[in-house]
Amino acid sequence: MSKPKPKVRKEVISMSKQGLEERIQNFNEVAFGYAEEEAVAEAERCLQCKKAPCVKACPVEVDIPEFIRLIKEHRFDEAIKKVKEKNSLPAICGRVCPQEEQCQADCTMGKIGDPISVGRLERFVADWERERGYDVPQKSASTGKRVAIVGAGPAGLTVAADLTKLGHEVVVFEALNKPGGVLVYGIPEFRLPKAIVAAEAEYIEKLGVTIKTNAVIGKLYTVEELLESFDAVFVGTGAGLPRFMRIPGENLCGIYSANEFLIRVNLMKAYKFPEYDTPVWVGKKVVVIGGGNSAMDSARSALRLGADEVWVVYRRSRKEMPTRMEEVENAEEEGIKFKFLSNPVRYFGDERSWVKGIECIAMELGEPDESGRRRPIPIKGSEFIIDVDTVVVAIGNTANPLIQQTTEGLEVTKWGTIVVDEETGKTSKEGVYAGGDIVSGVATVISAMGAGKRAARAIHEYLMNKR
């Protein structure tokens, strides 16, 4: 392996994408991923610096320099094992993590050139492994303890994987018909193929976890009842309650919440209607309200479902958008148009009660609010009207309330999220832990996994000390 050391390449190895014309007509994944030689070339750029700021910025502490070194040496098999020591869902994280704000943010290479593309490398080794079939690690001896997990999103699946590896018996209860949480019902196929989510969930089942779908906790069993047959419960029910603006006309036909729109399209595969039975209706002109991930995903889905024109209406400016810039750029490239500093005040419909117009008001930015972003303030008399056929309201989700409503003694914040100890995920109720969006409100896949990791550690400790 000892070649004379050439000068390091400063530019990131680019990843090929589906052509524009083509991709806006289909739901196939936009980015193709690295080929072997591309991955190795990108890995060769890593300086292997001792400081490793990347590891510190990774919420699940993947040993990034080490797995990159293994890729450089073509030891892909060992590289993926290294990643999986810390991260059970690498093919997903490699695709949807905001690496630019985390591992890649302080990359030493980034100071003299492009930071190393950790995400693409992670995706590469995960895909490499999936194509060859998974190696399932040895399980520890059974501890005889049982843990129930509520919700099969990234938080729940992470806890499940970690605890089963330690020898506990784990059952995941998921209300929907497929595991994955937002990964399966929210994030579209063209960003995260569902076959990958299914494969990663299958891997977790191979580890020994039982995933029980169609099981709504709070209805089928309460947490209290679970505690009768399990030694601990982890709640990872996410933030899936859609918010509406509660303005006139919001219940007209043709107005969706982003969750409804995306559940139809992703979970129920409405983009394949009528092969699949669930329909979705998209008119010629679509307006998406909001500026986050849900807004970008809805807008790009609407375009692929045949809309002629898709607008994103956001009340702040581009700078404040709570989404990855890469996704905004993808959206712009595909022809999505943005109307910043505008907010709807009412909708009006035609004689059949279908939405046909939105009255908006222009906004200006005032002082920063509690989120640190400048607060949008309506400008009097600036109302204007946008014609529209379909509206998607993507102004955010709040915590799923069912567990909080049906579990006595569970402390909850005024936003409906569950109160926990940050380090352990321990709730106010003995034996009950929580993490992910149900605690933080909508955050990221990796932060939900990070919370899952911490909770798994704490639950393990709790179980081993419990008699």
Added chain:
Amino acid sequence: MYNIVTKRELVPHINLFEFSAKEIAVKTKPGQFIILRVNEKGERIPLTMADVDPEKGTITVVCHEVGKSTRQLGQLEEGDCILDLLGPLGKPAEIGKFGIVLCIGGGVMVAPLYFQAKALHEAGNKVIGGIGARTENQLIFENEMREVCDEFYVATDDGTRGYKGLGFLEELLKERKIDRVITMGPILMMKKVSELTRPYSVPTIVNLIPIMVDGMGMCGACRVTVGGRTLFACVDGPDFDGHQVDFEELMTRLKMYSPQEKLAFVFYEEGGSSL
């Protein structure tokens, strides 16, 4: 996979299904619903439970074939399986001791109304039942209802059986002191019932079944306006105060997918066997 233990055709295109689903059977209360999917490509079909047998571990639903998905379900037979079955969803109906309770059911929803009427009867209420259908040979669950009602009326839209329309209800309201009305069935019927009871200020509970997707509060497809507020029928209902409901909005929202539904149905009927 969930097994069909019993299938019985009640009248053409309305079938009773008994599914084996022990966990759900044990937990279900009258008024709650399930969501099922026949197969991997299937739509989520919400159906209100018409009975449960916790010991046997089964739940019963009655389904009217109105489009592709319900037709597909209707073509299954005893011993067949469905892919997904989720429940119990929605708030249970309020079963208290009210006094004289009038249960008015129409069409397929007479079946789930029976489940409530039975519970109300067992709770010591005097239950007056009134069931209807478009025409005589569409009536279902008549014997079951009779069994749990202290007084019983039958009506049809065309007068081929019993009273013609809801006239009997007007008389009952005029002559008797009714403590509570529960109505399940076509929207127009529930709207009419609510209008009739309003002048008498009789608490009137209607059962709203807008289009639903997840059935657990995550999408808002099922939003209804009640007393000027937007609520989600799947978690805040499906039972609501009939005097506060915006029925017009509910009716237009139910028609939202008509063109797509027709398309799916035509495709299915013409080439259906491949599914």
